[in-house]
Amino acid sequence: QEDILNLLKKLFDNKSTESIEKLAEIVSSSTDLVLTEQCKQSFEQIPHDISIDLSTIGIWIDPVDGTQQYINGTDGIIDSRTGIMQDGLPTALVLIGCFDRTDGHAIVGLVYWGTALLNAKYNNLDNVYKRNENNSQRVLLHGSIDLNTFTNILDDWRKIEVAACGNKLLSIGLKQANIYLATKSAAFNWDLCAAHAIIQSANGQILDLS
Known part of the structure; x- marks a missing residue:
């Protein structure tokens, strides 16, 4: 754990010591993952005859989505009107995504979870969050973007600056x-894979409009 701690301190230039120490503790921990009963029950909706060829599966892991926001120790303020966490992340959000190495398609995402196989689209999103009638016409943007750029685009939509790619996609x-509108190349495969599978499981999609 001490070696990991020293490495993280160098990597993040000794910012937010408390966050770095907690992250080092988690990374070096060998504690088994314990699922809640609600999570276990949510998996029961997947038919037992669904199978995946593990020989073609690749895995992307993003151990800290919104790394900078987490390490800087931001408060992770949740907007009470939207339920969206805009000001950084108070905890490390771990994204685990499985993809088909033959075609690159994301097929399984674990944060919340979702399967995006052609014959098996299931997720536990309804167990996590209930949509209300006021959630329409919201578009998420990069936290560093100039909102004035979008003055004449979707002018009757509410535009919200949100941190961390995985956090935005999960929203x-x-x-x-x-909509999450990305106007620049600011994400890697490990940022996208897990959330992409979850979004596809709910019949959503990520599109390249360039």
Whole structure:
């Protein structure tokens, strides 16, 4: 654990010592994952005859989505009107995504979870968040973007600056917003894979409009 701690301190230039120490503790821990009963029950909706060829599966893991926001120790303030966490992340959000190495398609995402196989689209989003009638016409943007750029685009929509790629995509999956608009290349495969599978499991999609 001490070696991991020293490495993280160098990597993040000794910012937010408390966050770094907690992250080092988690990374070096060998504690088994314990699922809640609600989570276990949610998996029961997947038919037992669904199978995946493990020989073609690849895995992307993003151990800390919104790394900078977490390490800087931001408060992770949740907007009471939207349920969206805009000001950084108070905890490390771990994204685990499985994809088909033959075609690159995301098929399983674990944060919340979803399967996006052609014959098996299931998730536990309804167990996590209930959409209300006021969630329509919201578009999520990068936290560093100039909102004035979008003055004449979707002018009757509410535009919200949100941190962390995985956090934004999960807000879409949870139906807290309708669109996440990325105007620059700011995400890697490990940022996208898990949330992409979850969004597809709810019949959503990530599109390249360039």
